[in-house]
Amino acid sequence: xxxxxxxxxxxxxxxxxxxxxxxxxxxxxxxxxxxxxxxxxxxxxxxxxxxxxxxxxxxxxxxxxxxxxxxxxxxxxxxxxxxxxxxxxxxxxxxxxxxxxxxxxxxxxxxxxxxxxxxxxxxxxxxxxxxxxxxxxxxxxxxxxxxxxxxxxxxxxxxxxxxxxxxxxxxxxxxxxxxxxxxxxxxxxxxxxxxxxxxxxxxxxxxxxxxxxxxxxxxxxxxxxxxxxxxxxxxxxxxxxxxxxxxxxxxxxxxxxxxxxxxxxxxxxxxxxxxxxxxxxxxxxxxxxxxxxxxx
DNA sequence: CAATCGTGGTG
DNA sequence: TCACCAAGATT
Numbered sequence: 001x002x003x004x005x006x007x008x009x010x011x012x013x014x015x016x017x018x019x020x021x022x023x024x025x026x027x028x029x030x031x032x033x034x035x036x037x038x039x040x041x042x043x044x045x046x047x048x049x050x051x052x053x054x055x056x057x058x059x060x061x062x063x064x065x066x067x068x069x070x071x072x073x074x075x076x077x078x079x080x081x082x083x084x085x086x087x088x089x090x091x092x093x094x095x096x097x098x099x100x101x102x103x104x105x106x107x108x109x110x111x112x113x114x115x116x117x118x119x120x121x122x123x124x125x126x127x128x129x130x131x132x133x134x135x136x137x138x139x140x141x142x143x144x145x146x147x148x149x150x151x152x153x154x155x156x157x158x159x160x161x162x163x164x165x166x167x168x169x170x171x172x173x174x175x176x177x178x179x180x181x182x183x184x185x186x187x188x189x190x191x192x193x194x195x196x197x198x199x200x201x202x203x204x205x206x207x208x209x210x211x212x213x214x215x216x217x218x219x220x221x222x223x224x225x226x227x228x229x230x231x232x233x234x235x236x237x238x239x240x241x242x243x244x245x246x247x248x249x250x251x252x253x254x255x256x257x258x259x260x261x262x263x264x265x266x267x268x269x270x271x272x273x274x275x276x277x278x279x280x281x282x283x284x285x286x287x288x289x290x291x292x293x294x295x296x
Numbered sequence: 297c298a299a300t301c302g303t304g305g306t307g
Numbered sequence: 308t309c310a311c312c313a314a315g316a317t318t
Contacts, residue, residue: 041314042314042315043314043315043316044314045313045314045315046313046314046315046316047301047302047303047312047313047314047315047316048302048303048304048313048314049303049304049305049312049313049314050313050314051305051313052303052304052305052313053314084302084303084304085302085303086301086302086303086304087301087302087303087315087316088301088302089301089316089317090301090315090316093316093317120316121315121316121317122316123315123316123317124315124316125314125315125316126314126315126316129314141314143314143315144313144314144315145313145314146314162298163297163298164315188314191314194314195313195314200311200312200313201307201311201312202307231310231311231312232299232300232301234302237300237301238300238301239300239301239302239303240302242301242302243301243302243303246302281301
């Protein structure tokens with residue numbers, strides 16, 4: 001697994017102590033946050049920086065304070081409230097998850113990783129994060145930050161693999177503190193260390209509470225040697241086109257004529273293809289008279 | 297497994 | 308400036 005057997009106890013203690021003093025005051029970390037609030041924050045934070053999430057998270061909780069309230073909203077209102085967080089299918093899935101929670105869980109957010117994992121838009125990471133953060137389950141929480149931290153600290157690698165590997169999963173399980181109370185905080189603490197100190201580019205090793213225990217530092221901070229992940233291009237892609245179309249539909253109070261969408265994305269073939277895929281996704285509703293709107 | 301799916305900030 | 312990146316999930 002790893003060549004050295006570091007003093008995990010010391011590592012845990014120092015990272016947990018560091019977290020106690022250095023963690024950001026994110027709104028969903030405030031006492032009194034419901035499991036539903038935690039779930040919202042996790043889904044919104046999938047691939048979106050937390051700084052942009054915070055204001056939308058507050059608005060959503062105020063407007064739809066419970067799964068039942070969210071379930072009763074129209075998908076279009078939900079997508080519009082999602083605003084510019086990106087990947088709007090997440091908003092739709094959150095809405096579907098709310099309906100599922102009403103139907104299957106009495107309007108409550110389920111507490112086990114298995115039940116959570118069965119909700120739309122909830123994968124392995126989000127399921128364990130909600131179980132851990134909202135219900136104090138001592139389970140490994142493995143996001144991109146944690147993977148990077150563990151791989152540097154224990155493997156001496158500069159970066160994690162392009163996608164979660166079996167090895168990294170094993171590493172996370174092996175690195176979980178034995179005491180439940182520590183294990184529950186370990187997830188956020190390791191995530192926070194990755195977000196603030198052990199960052200992807202230009203890590204702040206001078207500020208790291210476990211620099212002297214880090215295998216990557218001990219090896220002289222060697223550069224990443226593994227496979228490089230493809231950088232996705234953006235200009236002219238369907239994603240850009242869909243984004244442009246969705247922006248128009250979000251900002252319009254009602255149905256939008258096709259000519260208006262043509263202004264937002266002039267290339268006809270691509271526009272039609274993207275409009276179709278948005279309809280298939282349930283993000284757009286076609287109407288009579290060649291008009292479109294967010295789903296009612 | 298690899299491609300797809302938004303958006304905006306930043307080194 | 309612009310490639311890279313940010314609490315992933317789904318197919």
